[in-house]
Structure formats: C-alpha cells, structure tokens
Amino acid sequence: MDFTLNEDQVLLRETARAMFGNECPPELVRDAFYDVTSSGPEAASSFFDRHLRDWAALGDAAVVDLCLFMEEAGRVLAPGPAWVNTSLFLPLLRAIEHPSADLVAAGEVTGTVAVCGSDGYWVLNNDPMRSFVPHANEVDVVAILSAGNQVSCVAVAELDLQEVATLDRSRPVFQFAVPAGLDSTEIGAEQLAVVLNRGTVALAAELIGVGRWLMDTTLEYVRERVQFDRPVGSFQGLQWKLVDAALLLERADAAVYYAAMCLDAGAPEQDRAVHVAKAAAGIAARRWARDGLQSLGGIGFTWEHDLHLRLRRAQASEQLLGSASWHHDRLAELIFAPD
Amino acid sequence: MKLTWGAEEEAFRDELLAFLDAEVPEEIKGGRDWIGDESPEIPKWASEFQAKLFDHGWMVPSYPPELGGRNATPLQTLIFLEELASRGVSRSVHFGGYAIVGPSLLEFGNEQQKGMAPSAIRGDTVWCVGMSEPDAGSDLASLQTRAVPDGDSFIVTGQKVWTSYAMVAEKCFCYVRTDTSVAKHKGISVLIIDMDSPGLEVRPLRHLTGAIEFAEVFLNEVVVPKENLVGELNSGWRITMGSLAHERGALWVESVSSAQRALEGLVEIARRQGLEQDGVVRRKLAELYEEVHSLRALGYKGFASFAQGSSAPEHSFMKLATSELRQRIYAFGMELQGPYAAVVDPEFVEEGGRWQQSWQISLAGTIGGGTSEIQRNVVATRVLGLPRG
Ligand SMILES: Cc1cc2nc3c(=O)[nH]c(=O)nc-3n(C[C@H](O)[C@H](O)[C@H](O)COP(=O)(O)OP(=O)(O)OC[C@H]3O[C@@H](n4cnc5c(N)ncnc54)[C@H](O)[C@@H]3O)c2cc1C
Numbered sequence: 001m002d003f004t005l006n007e008d009q010v011l012l013r014e015t016a017r018a019m020f021g022n023e024c025p026p027e028l029v030r031d032a033f034y035d036v037t038s039s040g041p042e043a044a045s046s047f048f049d050r051h052l053r054d055w056a057a058l059g060d061a062a063v064v065d066l067c068l069f070m071e072e073a074g075r076v077l078a079p080g081p082a083w084v085n086t087s088l089f090l091p092l093l094r095a096i097e098h099p100s101a102d103l104v105a106a107g108e109v110t111g112t113v114a115v116c117g118s119d120g121y122w123v124l125n126n127d128p129m130r131s132f133v134p135h136a137n138e139v140d141v142v143a144i145l146s147a148g149n150q151v152s153c154v155a156v157a158e159l160d161l162q163e164v165a166t167l168d169r170s171r172p173v174f175q176f177a178v179p180a181g182l183d184s185t186e187i188g189a190e191q192l193a194v195v196l197n198r199g200t201v202a203l204a205a206e207l208i209g210v211g212r213w214l215m216d217t218t219l220e221y222v223r224e225r226v227q228f229d230r231p232v233g234s235f236q237g238l239q240w241k242l243v244d245a246a247l248l249l250e251r252a253d254a255a256v257y258y259a260a261m262c263l264d265a266g267a268p269e270q271d272r273a274v275h276v277a278k279a280a281a282g283i284a285a286r287r288w289a290r291d292g293l294q295s296l297g298g299i300g301f302t303w304e305h306d307l308h309l310r311l312r313r314a315q316a317s318e319q320l321l322g323s324a325s326w327h328h329d330r331l332a333e334l335i336f337a338p339d
Numbered sequence: 340m341k342l343t344w345g346a347e348e349e350a351f352r353d354e355l356l357a358f359l360d361a362e363v364p365e366e367i368k369g370g371r372d373w374i375g376d377e378s379p380e381i382p383k384w385a386s387e388f389q390a391k392l393f394d395h396g397w398m399v400p401s402y403p404p405e406l407g408g409r410n411a412t413p414l415q416t417l418i419f420l421e422e423l424a425s426r427g428v429s430r431s432v433h434f435g436g437y438a439i440v441g442p443s444l445l446e447f448g449n450e451q452q453k454g455m456a457p458s459a460i461r462g463d464t465v466w467c468v469g470m471s472e473p474d475a476g477s478d479l480a481s482l483q484t485r486a487v488p489d490g491d492s493f494i495v496t497g498q499k500v501w502t503s504y505a506m507v508a509e510k511c512f513c514y515v516r517t518d519t520s521v522a523k524h525k526g527i528s529v530l531i532i533d534m535d536s537p538g539l540e541v542r543p544l545r546h547l548t549g550a551i552e553f554a555e556v557f558l559n560e561v562v563v564p565k566e567n568l569v570g571e572l573n574s575g576w577r578i579t580m581g582s583l584a585h586e587r588g589a590l591w592v593e594s595v596s597s598a599q600r601a602l603e604g605l606v607e608i609a610r611r612q613g614l615e616q617d618g619v620v621r622r623k624l625a626e627l628y629e630e631v632h633s634l635r636a637l638g639y640k641g642f643a644s645f646a647q648g649s650s651a652p653e654h655s656f657m658k659l660a661t662s663e664l665r666q667r668i669y670a671f672g673m674e675l676q677g678p679y680a681a682v683v684d685p686e687f688v689e690e691g692g693r694w695q696q697s698w699q700i701s702l703a704g705t706i707g708g709g710t711s712e713i714q715r716n717v718v719a720t721r722v723l724g725l726p727r728g
Pocket of ligand 1: 467468469470471472475476477478500501502503504553703706707708709710711712713716
C-alpha cells in the first residue's frame with residue numbers, strides 16, 4: 001500500500017489550494033450565509049459559477065483525486081453545491097447512464113441527491129417526504145432515490161422546497177414532498193453502494209479539511225497567546241489535549257485516503273473502509289471544534305471568529321450520510337457477518 | 340496512491356510464509372501475545388528459532404546475510420514485520436540484543452566491537468541494556484553511575500534498575516557518566532560490561548505478572564577495560580538515539596498488527612459468549628475496529644514518507660496510540676467474560692487466560708521505552724511545534 005501522491009495529484013492539490021486561497025476569502029462565506037450583506041449571496045454563487053463548475057468532472061475521476069479537492073474545499077468552507085453535485089449526483093447519473101451526465105461533468109447542469117425520508121436516516125425508503133437534501137436551492141435537478149433502488153430525476157422548479165435550518169447555514173438542507181407519478185430507473189445495488197460510498201468518503205475528506213483548519217488555527221493561537229508570562233501552548237494540560245486531538249485527526253486523514261484507495265481499487269474491504277473513514281473524520285472534526293474552541297478561550301466563543309463556522313459544519317456534516325454511531329453500527333454488522 | 344504491492348514484494352511474502360509454515364516452533368504456532376514464562380531462562384526452542392531465523396536471513400531482513408538478513412528493502416521489512424505480528428510470532432524473547440545492541444555496535448562500535456554484532460543478533464550472546472537507574476528514568480540524561488578512568492580501565496560504580504534479562508545476560512550495554520563537569524547529556528558514555536565481572540551483582544525483580552524478566556544491577560568498583568568503550572568518550576547520548584534506525588519506519592506495524600490480531604480475538608469471544616447481538620458490545624467493537632484500522636492507515640502513510648527519505652511525523656504517534664489501544668483491547672477481552680474477567684485459572688477462562696495475561700503485560704507498554712506522558716510531550720513539541728513547558 002502506497003500513500004505517495006503522484007505528480008498529478010500533487011499538482012491537483014496545489015492548484016485547488018491556490019484557487020481557494022486566492023478566490024475564497026473568509027468573508028465570502030460570512031457575507032453569504034452569516035452576516036448576510038446585499039451582495040454576499042450573489043458573490044458566493046458567482047464564486048461557484050466562476051470556479052467550481054470547472055471541477056465538476058472530478059466526479060468521474062479517481063476517488064483519491066476527488067478527496068484531495070474536497071479536503072481543500074472543506075478547509076475554506078467553499079460555498080455552493082460542489083460536494084453533492086460532484087461526489088454524488090454525477091456518479092449517480094453515470095451509474096444509470098443518464099443522458100445529462102456529460103452536461104453535469106461539463107459544469108452546465110448541476111444537481112443534488114435526495115435519500116432520507118422524514119426520519120432523517122440515509123436509507124432508501126418510500127416515505128412521502130424527502131429530507132436533508134443538501135443545496136437543493138442552488139442546483140437545477142434533484143435525483144430522488146426510493147426503495148427498490150429507484151432513481152427519479154426532477155427539475156428543482158417542480159418541487160416545493162422547504163428549508164430545514166441547521167447549525168450550518170453554509171450548507172442549507174431542504175425537505176419536500178415527493179411528487180406523484182414520477183418516472184424512475186432502477187440502479188443496481190452494487191452500483192448504488194459505490195455511489196453512496198464515493199459521496200461519503202468525499203464528505204469525510206471535507207471534514208478532514210475542516211479539522212485541518214481548526215487544528216492549524218488553534219496551534220497558531222496557542223503558540224502566540226501569552227498568559228502567566230508564557231505561551232499558553234507551553235502548558236502541559238493544553239498540550240496533551242491537543243496531542244490526543246491531533247492523533248484523532250491524523251488517523252482519520254489516513255483512513256479517508258485509505259478508503260478512497262479501496263474504492264478506486266474496488267477492494268473487497270471497501271464498505272468497511274468507508275464506515276471507518278466517515279466515523280473517524282466526524283469524530284476528529286468535532287473534537288477539534290470543541291478543543292479548538294476551548295483552547296482559544298473567549299475569542300473562540302465569539303461570532304467574529306471564524307471558528308464557529310467550522311464548528312457548525314462539523315456538527316451538521318456529522319449527520320449527513322450517517323453519523324459516527326450509525327457507521328459503527330453498520331461496521332458491526334460487517335464484523336459479525338459470516339464470512 | 341495505490342493499494343497493492345508489487346510482484347517482487349509478493350514473492351518475498353510467499354517465501355517468508357513458506358519459511359514460517361515450516362519453521363515456527365510448536366510452542367508459538369497458534370500465536371501468542373507475549374512470550375517468556377515465569378522463569379527468566381530463555382527456552383531452548385526460542386534460541387533455536389532465533390538462530391534459525393538468522394541463518395536463513397530472516398532475523399533482521401534488511402541486513403546482509405552475515406548479519407542475519409537478506410538485504411531486504413524497507414517495504415519488504417514492513418511486510419516481514421506485519422506477517423510475523425499478525426501470526427503472533429516473535430523473533431526473540433530478548434529484544435535488547437538484536438534490536439538495540441547489535442545495531443548500535445554496527446553504527447558506533449570499533450572493528451572489534453562490530454564483530455560482536457552477529458552473535459548479539461543471532462542470540463548466541465545474550466545482552467541486557469543498562470539505561471534506567473533509580474533516579475534516572477524518563478530523565479535518562481541524569482544518570483549517575485560513574486565510570487572513572489584508571490590506567491587502561493574504567494572503574495564503574497552505581498546502580499541500574501529495570502534491566503531486562505540481566506539475570507541471563509552475558510554482557511551489558513551500559514550507560515555511564517564519564518564527565519560530571521558538563522551539561523548532563525554531554526557527559527555520558529557507553530561501556531560493554533561483562534556480567535560476570537567481580538563487583539557486579541544482579542538482584543532479580545518480579546514483574547507485577549509474577550514473571551522474572553528484569554532486575555536491579557549493582558556495580559561496585561567494577562573494572563572495565565578501556566577498549567570496551569563504544570564510540571567516542573562522552574558521546575553516549577547520541578547512541579541512545581541511534582538504535583533500531585534500520586527498522587524505524589516499519590516498527591509500528593508490529594504493534595498495530597498485534598492489536599488487530601487481538602481485535603479479531605475479541606470478535607470470537609463475543610460470539611462464544613453469546614454477546615453477538617449486544618448493542619453495547621457491537622458498538623464498542625466497531626469503535627476499536629475503527630481505531631485499529633485507521634492507525635494502520637496512518638502507519639502506512641508515514642511509511643510512504645519514510646521510504647522516500649523524508650521524516651515521518653505520523654510515526655511519533657504510533658507507540659503512544661498502540662500501547663494505550665492494546666491495553667483497552669485486552670481489558671475489553673476480560674470484560675466480555677463477565678464475572679470471569681478477573682479469573683486467571685486457565686481451566687475456567689477463555690483461551691487459557693490469554694486475555695488476563697496479555698492485559699497485565701500490556702500495562703508495561705505505556706511505561707517501557709518512554710512513557711506515554713513523555714511521548715505526548717515529544718509529539719507536542721516536535722510534531723505540533725508547541726513551546727516547551
Ligand atoms: C517491562 C519493563 C522493562 C524495562 N526494561 C528496561 C531495560 O531493559 N533497560 C532499561 O534501562 N530500562 C528498562 N525499563 C525502564 C523504563 O525505560 C523506565 O521505566 C521508563 O523510562 C520510565 O522511567 P521511571 O520508571 O523511572 O519513571 P519516572 O520517569 O520516574 O516517571 C514516573 C511518572 O512521571 C511521569 N513523568 C516523568 N517525567 C515527566 C514529564 N516531563 N512530564 C510529564 N510526566 C512525566 C512519567 O510518565 C511517569 O508516569 C523497563 C521498564 C519496564 C516497565
């Protein structure tokens with residue numbers, strides 16, 4: 001097993017990092033979703049249009065590449081539907097050989113995916129409602145998944161969207177009533193699993209990016225902040241807490257790319273690896289949000305500091321595509337499955 | 340990034356497995372989480388196995404044949420350690436000789452001392468390592484055992500403690516103070532001391548498990564020839580940093596694989612104990628699975644940078660993480676046995692008491708070789724770049 005990035009992957013990561021660094025300053029997210037300014041939402045959606053549509057084809061690429069991109073997107077909390085469009089919607093259309101797939105890869109059409117019923121679990125169902133549909137207001141099409149592995153694509157304009165406000169304003173989620181009499185296509189169970197695994201690992205990679213920002217920001221702060229005539233980062237009580245949190249993030253990071261490699265290789269252990277990745281990433285990101293906040297003291301609890309934007313993302317993304325506990329329970333089913 | 344190894348590595352693995360299938364002694368065929376018994380004597384099968392590994396180039400594969408290896412690449416070394424640990428097979432019961440003394444003599448010793456390395460690695464000469472003292476544990480550099488020059492000799496006086504295998508060792512790789520006038524880590528040297536030297540006394544100490552493995556070593560005006568100095572005078576601190584360098588990038592895999600083996604054992608206990616459907620047990624096992632497998636991935640990630648010659652900060656976490664994890668895994672193995680958790684009579688408990696025994700032994704893992712507290716300090720300052728306290 002080789003974790004070395006090839007030249008293309010290094011380039012991809014550097015290009016993404018430079019693009020986000022130059023084009024996605026912290027105010028972009030703030031002005032669009034938190035301290036909403038008159039031009040804020042417009043600026044955020046134009047950021048997506050100008051910069052992220054070009055990356056949609058990553059949905060067809062190796063999962064490792066997709067994850068490298070998502071990690072950078074998570075670091076800056078890139079606005080817009082890139083994650084769901086690239087990592088779930090496009091692979092789903094490919095899996096059912098949908099005629100619009102090429103348009104999605106070209107960035108001309110965007111979409112999201114609706115899975116949960118009103119109970120909020122990411123399990124195919126026949127509930128009259130779909131809930132936790134991310135970014136539905138920002139895309140053209142919603143692919144609705146239903147029991148029996150059925151997929152129906154519906155124009156957003158035909159749906160009556162209702163936002164369900166979560167902690168994370170920068171990733172709005174919606175519910176809607178499933179319209180009657182939709183045409184649908186069946187997707188094979190294995191293909192469906194591949195699509196959901198891809199979307200889950202990509203989200204886990206985004207959580208790693210969120211965690212990285214929190215870790216970097218926290219470490220920088222505790223190195224500089226002086227109390228009792230010494231940097232607070234020299235206190236052992238703080239150091240050990242941060243060491244344990246760093247271990248969580250490092251092993252989650254490795255687990256995410258390991259899962260990505262398993263998906264790319266079609267390895268038999270891919271389902272297990274994906275459960276491990278999402279559980280570990282969610283735990284690590286939430287841990288850094290909490291311990292980062294604690295380490296920053298009062299400033300960490302303010303609206304002004306960008307930490308809370310990540311705290312919100314970490315908490316809300318934990319619930320998308322299954323929480324750590326949910327993934328642990330799925331993992332247990334596999335661990336106890338007869339060989 | 341890719342998941343699989345190349346054909347050359349797989350051929351290496353096949354050859355190794357064929358050797359293990361044929362040569363692993365009966366005593367450890369089923370795999371063991373620990374090795375060694377109540378008695379300090381090194382069992383015959385263990386020394387024979389170590390010698391056989393050496394003679395077939397499987398003792399330290401990265402070394403050339405004359406040192407018990409086969410010039411293996413770092414990746415092959417990784418595969419080697421992984422296969423051994425996942426079968427619960429140890430190379431040796433006394434790791435000081437092959438893992439610390441042999442490599443250090445090769446790196447720092449003079450020609451004559453280098454010549455002592457093969458027998459240290461093959462296990463023909465049993466070595467102990469005298470670092471810790473009553474007043475120098477984590478703060479090793481404060482060690483007090485004095486070596487005073489006297490003609491062609493040093494006269495050594497002081498005390499070592501927790502010295503593994505001192506009671507069966509022929510030689511001690513001993514850290515002594517040779518200069519008291521300089522900063523504490525600048526006045527340390529290493530001497531080779533014969534354990535049968537007049538003035539040297541070994542008092543065995545029992546582990547909390549009851550086994551006799553380590554000892555106190557008292558040195559009272561022990562005469563040590565000057566030619567037994569390893570490396571330059573007062574350069575001993577460098578030698579503490581040098582041991583095991585040749586396997587450093589891969590050592591983590593031993594502890595992760597042994598944790599994984601133990602985890603697989605937990606699943607079996609849960610089945611046997613009828614706890615397969617217990618929600619708490621299931622979730623706990625899945626959490627442990629997540630931990631073991633993400634640590635394995637982290638080890639591989641660090642190995643990728645190591646193999647390219649970069650430093651691998653990931654590996655600084657591994658000893659800390661795996662020693663604590665193993666304690667929790669074995670403790671859970673006991674907990675799964677309900678009221679029998681604390682029973683040690685082999686007749687009544689799972690796998691003849693494997694879990695109770697392994698748990699006790701795992702308690703040493705967070706102390707020996709640098710305590711978990713020291714590991715956290717090291718990660719905080721060297722990996723996270725936090726200011727020293
Ligand atoms: C099974 C076993 C085998 C061993 N074999 C050998 C051997 O062969 N040769 C040999 O030389 N030694 C050997 N040792 C000794 C081992 O290296 C020491 O026990 C270890 O380094 C800790 O030293 P100490 O026991 O003096 O504890 P101390 O250093 O006194 O530590 C006591 C406590 O204080 C904590 N502490 C110390 N400093 C700090 C700090 N800066 N910050 C926070 N906490 C701190 C420690 O973590 C620990 O919890 C062995 C130990 C064991 C358990």
